[in-house]
Amino acid sequence: MRARMFWRIGAVLAFLVIFGVAVGTLLVWALSQSWAGAILAVVVLVGLLLVTGSLRRAAAPVADLVGAAARVEAGDYSARLVEHGPREIRAVTRAFNAMNARLEESDEQRRRLLADLSHELRTPLTVIQGNLEGLIDGVYPADAAHLGPILEETHVLERLIEDLRTLALAEAGKIRLRREPTDLAALLSDIAAAFAAQADAAGVALVVDASNDLGSIEIDPARIREVIANLLTNALRHTPRGGRVEIVASEAPGGASISVSDTGSGISPEALPHVFDRFYRAGDSAGSGLGLPIARNLVTAHGGEIAASSELGRTSIAFTLPRGLAVDEEPTAPETRG
Numbered sequence: 001m002r003a004r005m006f007w008r009i010g011a012v013l014a015f016l017v018i019f020g021v022a023v024g025t026l027l028v029w030a031l032s033q034s035w036a037g038a039i040l041a042v043v044v045l046v047g048l049l050l051v052t053g054s055l056r057r058a059a060a061p062v063a064d065l066v067g068a069a070a071r072v073e074a075g076d077y078s079a080r081l082v083e084h085g086p087r088e089i090r091a092v093t094r095a096f097n098a099m100n101a102r103l104e105e106s107d108e109q110r111r112r113l114l115a116d117l118s119h120e121l122r123t124p125l126t127v128i129q130g131n132l133e134g135l136i137d138g139v140y141p142a143d144a145a146h147l148g149p150i151l152e153e154t155h156v157l158e159r160l161i162e163d164l165r166t167l168a169l170a171e172a173g174k175i176r177l178r179r180e181p182t183d184l185a186a187l188l189s190d191i192a193a194a195f196a197a198q199a200d201a202a203g204v205a206l207v208v209d210a211s212n213d214l215g216s217i218e219i220d221p222a223r224i225r226e227v228i229a230n231l232l233t234n235a236l237r238h239t240p241r242g243g244r245v246e247i248v249a250s251e252a253p254g255g256a257s258i259s260v261s262d263t264g265s266g267i268s269p270e271a272l273p274h275v276f277d278r279f280y281r282a283g284d285s286a287g288s289g290l291g292l293p294i295a296r297n298l299v300t301a302h303g304g305e306i307a308a309s310s311e312l313g314r315t316s317i318a319f320t321l322p323r324g325l326a327v328d329e330e331p332t333a334p335e336t337r338g
Helices: 002-031 036-073 087-136 142-169 184-202 221-237 289-300
Strands: 178-181 205-210 216-219 244-252 257-262 308-312 314-322
Touching: 036 087, 087 142, 142 289, 178 184, 178 221, 184 205, 184 216, 184 221, 184 244, 184 257, 184 289, 216 221, 221 244, 221 257, 221 314, 289 308, 289 314
Parallel strands: 205 244
Antiparallel strands: 178 216, 244 257, 257 314, 308 314
């Protein structure tokens, strides 16, 4: 396309040179022909008008592009151009519109991220500030009942900061996976055991269904533990007393498939496409809205895929893990109910 554009510009310049030479030649000839002067003047005028019109039509989309670029420089990412003019200019216009659409979307995501982050930070900071002021003013005694909430909110802040760090590294493709041969069934059993007390306290049955035939798989066990922990946290949070949370692992083409299902209220069809968005929370859902985005990015970093499905009374998050990646391979992650 660049070569065609250069050829077109060269053709226009060559035409202008030839036209100028021809006009000069005609003028010299017309000086010796009295009757041809008027005719030549008319021809030259018509030619100049045609050339000027052609140049204006060719320059108009370029002028529009310059004006739109100035608007983008000023921070207006809503600028869009109507495609017209030569084919190459139309291609540039399409690229400009697509670029601007991405810039506008990125700017909107940045604004939402800052708003959501400030909201998430405000709650624990308010609790910490209120309790500390009460302690300093002597309103509250410095006992475990008033110091405990402060410590708990600092843990909330610590988890939020660590989640943001993990998500930022994953979306930048800088997650380093320490792969090692891992017994997947044993890993899932260990994770379930760690959540057993929480499940018992909530009155929820936590079941693991993992075949011992799964064998060993090359993964980063700490990162996959983080994925399962995020999924279990969500499942237990949304499952009522008497419900059931189930972890199922099975063979899949080229690797293994793992799902975490619960018998909660389910996810609405409107919310389902957004569950992996940062800070997205359906309805009055608790949590920071970072658990599923982190899980998605960690699974993607392993070369797997993750998806959510839901119907009334049942929600399932399933992901795959390939078996054939080398231990030293460190793939990068692309971009990743929290």
